[in-house]
Amino acid sequence: MIDFKLDPKAGVPFYRQIIDQxxxxxxxxxxxxxxxxxTVRGLAVELKVNLNTVSKAYKELEIQNIxxxxxxxxxxxxxxxxxxxxxxxxxxxHSICREFLTIASxxxxxxxxxxxxxxxxxxxxxx
Amino acid sequence: MIDFKLDPKAGVPFYRQIIDQxxxxxxxxxxxxxxxxxTVRGLAVELKVNLNTVSKAYKELEIQNIxxxxxxxxxxxxxxxxxxxxxxxxxxxHSICREFLTIASxxxxxxxxxxxxxxxxxxxxxx
DNA sequence: AATATTGTACTATTGTAGTATTACAATATA
DNA sequence: TATATTGTAATACTACAATAGTACAATATT
Numbered sequence: 442m443i444d445f446k447l448d449p450k451a452g453v454p455f456y457r458q459i460i461d462q463x464x465x466x467x468x469x470x471x472x473x474x475x476x477x478x479x480t481v482r483g484l485a486v487e488l489k490v491n492l493n494t495v496s497k498a499y500k501e502l503e504i505q506n507i508x509x510x511x512x513x514x515x516x517x518x519x520x521x522x523x524x525x526x527x528x529x530x531x532x533x534x535h536s537i538c539r540e541f542l543t544i545a546s547x548x549x550x551x552x553x554x555x556x557x558x559x560x561x562x563x564x565x566x567x568x
Numbered sequence: 569m570i571d572f573k574l575d576p577k578a579g580v581p582f583y584r585q586i587i588d589q590x591x592x593x594x595x596x597x598x599x600x601x602x603x604x605x606x607t608v609r610g611l612a613v614e615l616k617v618n619l620n621t622v623s624k625a626y627k628e629l630e631i632q633n634i635x636x637x638x639x640x641x642x643x644x645x646x647x648x649x650x651x652x653x654x655x656x657x658x659x660x661x662h663s664i665c666r667e668f669l670t671i672a673s674x675x676x677x678x679x680x681x682x683x684x685x686x687x688x689x690x691x692x693x694x695x
Numbered sequence: 696a697a698t699a700t701t702g703t704a705c706t707a708t709t710g711t712a713g714t715a716t717t718a719c720a721a722t723a724t725a
Numbered sequence: 726t727a728t729a730t731t732g733t734a735a736t737a738c739t740a741c742a743a744t745a746g747t748a749c750a751a752t753a754t755t
Binding site: 464467468534537538541545548552553 | 592595662664666668671672673675677681683686690
Binding site: 619620623626637638639640641642643 | 700
């Protein structure tokens with residue numbers, strides 16, 4: 442289970458911080474498929490926010506096929522790899538990159554600039 | 569001069585659409601250094617928005633050292649290459665890429681995924 | 696100097712995001 | 726079947742972003 446934490450000074454909405462922490466928890470292996478998350482009320486009390494704030498986070502992750510909610514029993518980590526087809530994943534990657542390119546080009550950067558920079562960031566990370 | 573167009577359905581604020589079109593105009597060479605932009609009133613009438621909306625766009629671009637405004641005479645494309653140092657440009661590129669990485673990783677994509685995709689997009693563009 | 700033209704500043708209005716309050720509906724469990 | 730536990734829905738409050746209305750200040754032009 443994750444040790445959830447909210448930072449009111451982060452400038453990021455609470456519900457989005459919750460989303461990010463769950464996503465990161467999955468990516469890092471701290472959260473396993475099938476594992477139950479805290480109940481909306483439980484996490485709301487723990488984080489001292491309203492239960493709707495937690496609910497909003499869970500709901501958005503359910504739309505993204507990352508969580509499964511079962512009324513009466515709770516919310517669980519879904520097996521998103523089974524639900525998101527490789528094609529859907531590829532399309533998501535494509536749309537993210539296209540959006541990125543649009544923003545970058547408005548600053549005058551080329552695709553090559555971006556690739557170069559990403560390479561450098563990758564290298565400096567593994568020092 | 570650019571043929572400005574606003575899309576109310578874009579989900580992007582008017583002033584930001586104006587900003588993007590000017591930036592893209594510069595990047596694509598349609599706007600030259602020293603060239604005068606429409607007056608805030610002129611463009612406001614043309615786009616059927618309030619003059620403050622145009623003013624806001626110009627002001628933000630002036631902060632970014634992309635435009636120069638001269639009260640009484642108008643707003644002009646500045647020689648941003650002289651004003652933005654290579655170091656600043658590099659930092660901008662870096663911050664854009666880091667932000668991009670954060671978003672992408674929340675979807676489970678790695679830096680390598682992104683680089684690969686960008687390469688493919690670059691290749692398919694030059695067909 | 697007078698006037699027109701330019702950008703600026705202040706204020707009000709509208710819409711939306713984020714969060715909370717409260718009541719409800721579905722399911723599990725005793 | 727009764728009750729507790731779970732997520733859901735409707736509503737409202739607050740803050741802020743976006744835009745507009747209006748008046749102002751600086752500069753150019755005559």
